[in-house]
Every structure is written in C-alpha cells, then in structure tokens.
Amino acid sequence: MSDNQQIPKQRVLIQLDSDPHPSVFDRVVAIDAGVDHVFSYGGLLPAMVRDLVYGAIFTRGVNDLKRTAVFIGGSNVADGEKLLAAARKSFIGPLRVSLLLDSNGANTTAAAAVVVAGRHMALKGARALVLGSSGPVGRRVARLLALAGSIVSVGSRSLDRASEVAEATRAKVNGAQVVPVATGEEEQLAQALLGVELVISSGGPGACLLPRNQRTLAKTIRVVVDLNAVPPEGIEGVKGPDSGVERDGQVAYGAIGVGGLKMKIHKAAIAALFESNDLVLDVEQVLEIGQKLKS
Numbered sequence: 158m159s160d161n162q163q164i165p166k167q168r169v170l171i172q173l174d175s176d177p178h179p180s181v182f183d184r185v186v187a188i189d190a191g192v193d194h195v196f197s198y199g200g201l202l203p204a205m206v207r208d209l210v211y212g213a214i215f216t217r218g219v220n221d222l223k224r225t226a227v228f229i230g231g232s233n234v235a236d237g238e239k240l241l242a243a244a245r246k247s248f249i250g251p252l253r254v255s256l257l258l259d260s261n262g263a264n265t266t267a268a269a270a271v272v273v274a275g276r277h278m279a280l281k282g283a284r285a286l287v288l289g290s291s292g293p294v295g296r297r298v299a300r301l302l303a304l305a306g307s308i309v310s311v312g313s314r315s316l317d318r319a320s321e322v323a324e325a326t327r328a329k330v331n332g333a334q335v336v337p338v339a340t341g342e343e344e345q346l347a348q349a350l351l352g353v354e355l356v357i358s359s360g361g362p363g364a365c366l367l368p369r370n371q372r373t374l375a376k377t378i379r380v381v382v383d384l385n386a387v388p389p390e391g392i393e394g395v396k397g398p399d400s401g402v403e404r405d406g407q408v409a410y411g412a413i414g415v416g417g418l419k420m421k422i423h424k425a426a427i428a429a430l431f432e433s434n435d436l437v438l439d440v441e442q443v444l445e446i447g448q449k450l451k452s
C-alpha cells in the first residue's frame with residue numbers, strides 16, 4: 158500500500174488499572190462497546206501514567222486523537238482518581254485524549270441507580286436516604302442525588318464516617334443539602350427513615366441494611382433501590398432482578414435490575430469517548446449519558 162493511501166484509524170482504548178491485573182470485565186465491555194484494540198496496563202501508580210499518556214497523544218495527529226481514549230479502572234476508587242488526575246496533568250494543549258473513570262464500577266453503578274430512581278419521582282426536593290454511603294458507590298450516589306437537588310441523608314453504622322461523607326459531598330456539590338445519619342441500630346434507622354421518599358442501599362455484599370418490617374413501617378417511601386447482588390438482600394424483600402416492580406407498595410429495583418442499565422451506560426460512555434478528544438467523564442458526565450439512554 159502506498160504511503161498516501163488513507164488507512165482508517167482504528168479505535169484504541171488504553172486501559173489504566175490500579176490493580177495488578179487489569180480488569181477482564183472492563184476489557185470485555187470495551188470490545189462490546191465497539192473498541193478495536195484495548196491496550197491494558199495494570200499495577201499503575203500515578204508516576205507511571207505520564208509516559209503512557211504520551212504514547213497516546215504523540216502518535217496520531219490532533220484530528221485523529223479522538224480515535225484514541227483512556228479508561229481508568231481498578232478496585233480502588235481513590236487510586237483511580239489519582240490516576241485520572243495524573244492523566245489530565247500529562248496533556249499538552251490540544252494534544253489530549255478523552256478519559257473515563259469507572260474504578261470499582263462506581264460511576265456507572267451510581268449513575269444507573271439515580272437514573273432508575275428518577276424515572277419514578279422528581280429528585281429535586283425529594284428526601285433521599287443512602288445506606289452504606291461510606292463505600293465508593295454510595296459516595297457517588299450521594300453526590301449525584303445532591304447535585305439533582307435532593308435532600309440527602311447519608312447513612313453509615315458510624316456517625317463519624319457518615320459525617321465525613323457529608324463533608325466530602327458538600328465539597329463536590331455547591332449548595333448540597335446533605336445530612337449525616339447513623340443507621341446501624343434499629344432505632345437509628347427508624348429515625349433516619351422518617352419522611353424519606355427514596356432509599357438507595359449501597360451496602361457491602363451480603364449485608365442487609367434495611368429489614369422488611371422497617372421498610373413497610375416507613376409509609377413515605379416510594380422508591381427503593383438495592384445495589385447488593387449477594388444474598389441476603391440489602392433491602393429485605395427486594396429481589397435482585399426487580400426492575401420497577403411493586404414491593405409492599407414501593408417501586409423496587411434490585412442489583413440485577415439496575416445492572417442492565419449500568420452495562421448500557423458503561424458501553425455508551427466508552428462509545429462517547431470516541432466522539433471527541435477532550436472529554437473527562439467522571440460520575441456527573443456518566444449520569445448525563447445515562448439520562449439520555451432510552452431504557
């Protein structure tokens with residue numbers, strides 16, 4: 158082939174993972190989202206990112222850089238955030254590529270939970286309780302609900318941890334209405350549920366954070382979303398595959414029910430990376446992508 162013949166540039170996704178082995182899950186999703194090649198790097202520390210990003214931005218002309226993008230993953234969200242910051246710092250003017258952060262699946266999962274809740278109620282002004290809010294998923298759920306204008310109670314077994322989440326949420330969202338609550342004891346949980354219309358439970362695998370008797374006693378609850386897929390249920394009586402079904406007079410979503418949308422959002426976010434070379438997709442941008450999806 159002669160030099161002046163145009164070879165269409167293939168889509169290359171560079172996977173930067175903080176875990177020793179780059180996530181197979183994230184690689185498969187990338188391929189299913191239409192990426193031609195995934196270059197995977199694991200065990201990454203922030204100091205290692207710059208040279209990998211240079212490899213991305215110095216190879217193709219500016220107009221072709223939208224055919225190269227970076228996905229940041231791994232099981233630790235705080236580590237992922239540091240890799241994201243290092244990648245952003247490595248760009249040189251227009252020499253940049255689009256970035257997506259989805260460590261621990263936290264951004265796509267939180268976005269999916271908030272999108273499904275928003276199908277059934279106006280989030281602005283709604284009173285919401287996030288259970289298990291001190292984990293990476295719960296933190297992002299709290300952030301998105303605060304951004305949507307909900308009045309958010311962030312729950313934890315420890316009031317100190319809840320207070321730290323509230324503080325972190327306020328630091329991310331101007332004017333966030335967020336209240337820390339202890340939810341580990343029955344009495345505390347009953348108190349936290351007063352007036353709540355939406356519960357999103359993001360507790361650790363196999364932990365029941367909301368027993369059925371307390372859920373049914375809380376008559377103001379309209380929508381419940383349980384993100385825990387490992388038995389027993391995180392919200393007792395909400396089944397994994399539930400997807401907008403009625404449970405005890407409340408609209409219910411289980412982890413598998415939310416998981417379908419989470420996968421669609423993940424693929425749509427990957428596809429969006431290749432529309433331009435200047436996107437930085439963190440949880441707020443991932444939510445916007447989710448809100449545009451039909452179902």
Ligand SMILES: NC(=O)c1ccc[n+]([C@@H]2O[C@H](COP(=O)([O-])OP(=O)(O)OC[C@H]3O[C@@H](n4cnc5c(N)ncnc54)[C@H](OP(=O)(O)O)[C@@H]3O)[C@@H](O)[C@H]2O)c1
Nearest residue numbers: 262266289291292293294313314359360361362364384385
């Ligand atoms: N559906 C999906 O696609 C998807 C994707 C990713 C994650 N997930 C699920 O989403 C949930 C949240 O993920 P994550 O990584 O943020 O969870 P995590 O960090 O493991 O746990 C979140 C919080 O749950 C609380 N918790 C843990 N064990 C508990 C127990 N035995 N009893 C009561 N509370 C407990 C802890 O808060 P305190 O100690 O402060 O109380 C912890 O910080 C998990 O169940 C995960 O499996 C689902």
